[in-house]
Amino acid sequence: MYTQADFVERFRALEDYxxxxxxxxxxxxxxxxxxxxxxxxxxxxxxxxxxxxxxxxKKDRYRRSGVTxxxxxxxxxxGASAVGNGAQxxxxxxxxxxxxxxxxxxxxxxxxxxxxxxxLQRGACPGxxxxxxxxxxxxxxxxxxxIFLTRWGTSQKVRCRRCGIRNNLTDAAFSATLGWWGFxxxxxxxPVQILRNLGEMxxxxxxxxxxxxxxxxARLDLGQQVLQGQGVGGAFRPGAALDDAALALPDxxx
Numbered sequence: 001m002y003t004q005a006d007f008v009e010r011f012r013a014l015e016d017y018x019x020x021x022x023x024x025x026x027x028x029x030x031x032x033x034x035x036x037x038x039x040x041x042x043x044x045x046x047x048x049x050x051x052x053x054x055x056x057x058k059k060d061r062y063r064r065s066g067v068t069x070x071x072x073x074x075x076x077x078x079g080a081s082a083v084g085n086g087a088q089x090x091x092x093x094x095x096x097x098x099x100x101x102x103x104x105x106x107x108x109x110x111x112x113x114x115x116x117x118x119x120l121q122r123g124a125c126p127g128x129x130x131x132x133x134x135x136x137x138x139x140x141x142x143x144x145x146x147i148f149l150t151r152w153g154t155s156q157k158v159r160c161r162r163c164g165i166r167n168n169l170t171d172a173a174f175s176a177t178l179g180w181w182g183f184x185x186x187x188x189x190x191p192v193q194i195l196r197n198l199g200e201m202x203x204x205x206x207x208x209x210x211x212x213x214x215x216x217x218a219r220l221d222l223g224q225q226v227l228q229g230q231g232v233g234g235a236f237r238p239g240a241a242l243d244d245a246a247l248a249l250p251d252x253x254x
Contacts (some may be wrong), residue, residue, distance in 0.1 A: 007035030016043060017057070024057035058106035062099050073099050073168055098220070103225030117210035117218035125160035135215035139166030140171040141193040145182025152179075152189045158217060161205040168197040 011019060017164050022028070023036045033154075041047065071078055071091035083090045090096040119213035124131045138159045157167060179190030210218065 020057040062103035101223035104226040126161035136160040143179040145186030150182035150185035
């Protein structure tokens, strides 16, 4: 177990920007965090300026660009569809937009994000616009086959329980109709995906803390609030980022 003194010796070899980046973006023990602050204090960084410097370090991380043609957010090859933003390159406008939102949200801490997630959780469902039922990130599962070709995946949408069940029923019916016609994976994955949908439908709707995915969307929503406060995109509407949930919750498929 490293002590604070051990961490101080290690961190003295780092540049100031590396210390700030590590303190702002890494999961650290209390001893490591205290050591980083101690080294920065040794170098004349006032404690009062540290919060602003950490916010800037978070933003700088989102602005980094690579030397290849890979997306600076997700790492996928951009090919001919590259989308530029200054020195950065992205594979799509969705990745570029997500990076902009995350950079704008860097000034909010985890408590701010959690409080905003609770507000969104109690708001109107983006699907049916009803209120009264907690909204959450709800999953549905699908599969389709064509002889030797089988594709299956997971869809994630921010919905109330009623809309979530509707999506599960739709994907279960889709899979039951089109999933069996592939060998061997169609025969294997169709019952699996149907049972997954049934399992999602049986999850109780009792009050619970926001999920990690909903917290991520709450952070994006706060980022959108910042951008629209700067005159980018019009007036802010709480929960607007949930309309673009696909930016943060892409479907997974195989």
